[in-house]
Structures are given as C-alpha cells and as structure tokens.
Amino acid sequence: DAKTTQPPSMDCAEGRAANLPCNHSTISGNEYVYWYRQIHSQGPQYIIHGLKNNETNEMASLIITEDRKSSTLILPHATLRDTAVYYCIVRVATYAGNQFYFGTGTSLTVIP
Amino acid sequence: EPEVTQTPSHQVTQMGQEVILRCVPISNHLYFYWYRQILGQKVEFLVSFYNNEISEKSEIFDDQFSVERPDGSNFTLKIRSTKLEDSAMYFCASSSGTYTEAFFGQGTRLTVV
Numbered sequence: 123d124a125k126t127t128q129p130p131s132m133d134c135a136e137g138r139a140a141n142l143p144c145n146h147s148t149i150s151g152n153e154y155v156y157w158y159r160q161i162h163s164q165g166p167q168y169i170i171h172g173l174k175n176n177e178t179n180e181m182a183s184l185i186i187t188e189d190r191k192s193s194t195l196i197l198p199h200a201t202l203r204d205t206a207v208y209y210c211i212v213r214v215a216t217y218a219g220n221q222f223y224f225g226t227g228t229s230l231t232v233i234p
Numbered sequence: 235e236p237e238v239t240q241t242p243s244h245q246v247t248q249m250g251q252e253v254i255l256r257c258v259p260i261s262n263h264l265y266f267y268w269y270r271q272i273l274g275q276k277v278e279f280l281v282s283f284y285n286n287e288i289s290e291k292s293e294i295f296d297d298q299f300s301v302e303r304p305d306g307s308n309f310t311l312k313i314r315s316t317k318l319e320d321s322a323m324y325f326c327a328s329s330s331g332t333y334t335e336a337f338f339g340q341g342t343r344l345t346v347v
Contacts, residue, residue: 156335165238165325165338166277209277215332218289219265219282222336226276 125149126210131229134204140197142228144210147191153214155186156222157195159206166209166224169195200232236260238339240326246345247316255311255342257326266309267327267336268301270294277325283309316346 127145134140146155156171170177170184172193177184183196197204209227213220239258247253259266268280281291283301300312309328313320323343329336 154333160277163271163323163341163343165327165340168335168337171335216290217284217332219267219284220329220332220334220336221267221279221282221290222277223279224277 125212126225128208128210128225128228130226131231133231133233134197134200136202136232136234137199140195140200140204140230140232142195142197142208142210142230143192144195145192146210146212149190149212150214153212155184155190155193156211156213157182157184158209158211158222158224159204160209160227161203161206166222167206169208200230202232202234204230205232206230236337238326238328238337240324240339240342242342243340244343244345246347249318249346250315253313253316253344255313255324255326255344257309257311257339258307259309259326259328260330260337261307263328263330263337265289265329265332265336266301266303267329268311269325269327269338270322271325271341272319272322280311313344316344318346320344321346 157169158166172184186193207227266283271277281295282289323341325341327336327338
C-alpha cells in the first residue's frame with residue numbers, strides 16, 4: 123500500500139509555481155519516490171521519479187529532503203491544464219515489475 | 235511518442251457474461267500491468283505480467299480474472315463471469331524495466347448491467 127501522506131487538495135494561481143508536498147517518513151533506502159497525475163478519468167500520467175537526488179525534467183522538478191522523509195513536486199508555471207489529482211508513491215522495484223499502489227493524492231486546482 | 239493503446243474505450247456487458255479487454259503495450263516494454271478504478275475511488279493494482287507469466291497479483295485478482303499475451307503485441311484481461319461490482323475503468327500499463335516508469339493507457343470503461 124502507498125506509504126505516503128499528501129494534502130487532499132490545493133489551489134494554485136495560473137502562471138505561479140505549484141508546490142505539492144508529500145510525506146514518506148517510513149521510506150527505506152532502496153525505495154524510489156514517483157509522481158503521477160490523473161486528469162479527470164484519464165489514465166495516470168507519469169511525471170517524475172527520484173531516489174535521493176533532486177530531479178528535473180520538462181514537466182516538473184522533484185525535491186527530496188536529505189533524510190528522504192519528504193519530497194515536493196514543483197510545477198514551475200502552472201496552467202489550467204495542470205488541474206488534476208497528483209499522486210506521490212514510494213516504491214521498491216522487484217523482479218516482478220514496478221507495480222504502483224496509489225493513494226488518494228492531492229487534487230490540484232489551477233485558478234485563472 | 236509511443237503509447238499504450240486500449241480497446242474498446244467503453245464496453246457494456248450483461249452480468250454473468252465474459253469480457254475481454256485488450257491492450258497493446260509499448261513495443262519494447264517487458265512488463266505489463268492491469269489496474270482498475272471504480273468510479274470515485276482509488277486506482278487499484280490488479281496484476282503484473284513478465285516473461286509470459288503472472289509475476290504479482292493483488293487480492294482483487296481472483297479466479298474470475300485471467301491475463302494473456304496471445305501474440306507479440308497484445309495483452310488481454312479476461313473477466314470470466316462479470317458481476318455488477320466489476321464496473322470500473324480498467325487501465326493497462328507497461329514498463330521497460332523494474333526501475334523505470336510505467337506508462338498507462340487511456341482505459342476501458344466497463345459497465346456491467
């Protein structure tokens with residue numbers, strides 16, 4: 123099961139940075155932090171993942187604290203199309219694959 | 235950009251009937267997954283498939299469910315005798331490895347009446 127805690131909802135003004143927090147205080151050393159989002163009832167969309175270093179891609183940045191007990195997903199310039207449910211998932215990959223256990227996530231609303 | 239394709243997008247079936255949901259994973263991926271999402275609830279893992287066999291399954295994935303990779307491109311989920319509570323969005327996903335991200339299809343909405 124997902125071992126993360128996220129606020130249930132957040133608002134962000136269009137054009138501003140959206141900072142979505144996630145607590146994963148029981149994370150173990152070989153568990154990665156993944157972020158996905160789901161827009162309406164579409165399939166979950168991969169955003170970014172990391173182990174202990176901060177990561178950045180064309181969609182977002184992931185900041186992981188030094189003790190790895192929490193992380194923040196940053197959408198640098200939120201647009202209305204970023205309105206979605208954002209899921210933070212910790213996961214250790216096994217031979218069986220990379221199964222994800224989704225929690226309830228954070229519902230982000232970008233306001234014009 | 236490669237994507238996971240699912241068909242049909244919406245399927246309505248009578249209770250007790252068998253349904254097969256179809257997926258075409260990304261071509262060079264080795265791991266395949268099925269998830270479901272009952273309306274208003276969480277996305278739930280059902281099963282993972284690797285090297286032509288089930289590698290992990292959840293409690294939801296009981297004897298009514300089966301998966302198959304009948305050829306080199308398709309990945310199917312069969313529900314043997316559908317129940318009303320099987321009504322949900324079913325998502326297929328695939329990944330190239332165990333540490334890589336999984337890519338999800340757009341889902342099949344199954345409605346059991």
